[in-house]
Every structure is written in structure tokens, then in C-alpha cells.
Amino acid sequence: MKAKVFIRLKSGVLDPQGKAVEEALKTLGYDEVKGVRVGKFIELEVDGDSKEAVEIRVNEMSEKLLANTVVEDFKVEVE
Amino acid sequence: MKAKVFIRLKSGVLDPQGKAVEEALKTLGYDEVKGVRVGKFIELEVDGDSKEAVEIRVNEMSEKLLANTVVEDFKVEVE
Numbered sequence: 001m002k003a004k005v006f007i008r009l010k011s012g013v014l015d016p017q018g019k020a021v022e023e024a025l026k027t028l029g030y031d032e033v034k035g036v037r038v039g040k041f042i043e044l045e046v047d048g049d050s051k052e053a054v055e056i057r058v059n060e061m062s063e064k065l066l067a068n069t070v071v072e073d074f075k076v077e078v079e
Numbered sequence: 080m081k082a083k084v085f086i087r088l089k090s091g092v093l094d095p096q097g098k099a100v101e102e103a104l105k106t107l108g109y110d111e112v113k114g115v116r117v118g119k120f121i122e123l124e125v126d127g128d129s130k131e132a133v134e135i136r137v138n139e140m141s142e143k144l145l146a147n148t149v150v151e152d153f154k155v156e157v158e
Contacts, residue, residue, distance in 0.1 A: 032125050
């Protein structure tokens, strides 16, 4: 099964990379942009019996390895 | 309006970061995982008259700055 994990910084956590992207966009003339946040997404192929089982495993992986839950939130989607 | 840009390496382009994540997952006992690919997603607040107009501008931004279209594909979603 295909799984996707979306990882973003928690709101309130400073995002210097997002800030840099925002400044760069403004320099290019895109003044209508604000609140830029940069996150990650991870695609995985996971063997499993059911969508639910895969979802549980991928949530576990995210907590243990993929996301830093101190400063990041994550969301798992299984197709 | 809220826009999201999903950026992933084109298929065929080596993804060492994905490979590293895959190995780390296997070390942790998640043997059911393969084909890990790591991408980025960027969230932006964009002022604009219509969803279509914002979509066009964000596509432009992605081509010019956010994605490296030589090795990356991107997808824009406007809410």
C-alpha cells in the first residue's frame, strides 16, 4: 500500500526556512504572499493486511523516526 | 487564500535521503517498508481575486523559485 506522511512545524515554532522563501518570493515581486511554512512529505510503500493496520504502523514509524514530535506535527494518509 | 505546493523528486532521480530513511526504518524492525521518497511541501497564504488566479501565480512561483524543475516535479493545491 502507498502511504504518505506530511510533517510540518507546529504553529508557534519559528520557521526560518519559510521566512527565507517568503523573502525570496517578495524579492521576485510576489508581494501577495505571506505566512510561508516549509514542511516535509514522505512517501512509502508498505506491505500490510489492511489499510488500518498500515495506518497504525506508519503512525508508529512517524512517532519513532520520521517526525520530531517536540516541534513537528504529522499526518498519515494511506491509499 | 491558502495554497500548498508539493515538491517531489522525479521518478528515476536517486533519493539518498529516502534511502537513508528506509534503512533506518528497517533497522528499527519495519521490514515491510520500501520505496521511500522524501519530498517537501510548502504552505503559503496568498492574496488574490480568484482561486484560478492564485493557482496561476503559485505555479509561476514554483517554477521560478520553489522547485528545481530539472529534478523535481511539483503540484499546486489552492483551498
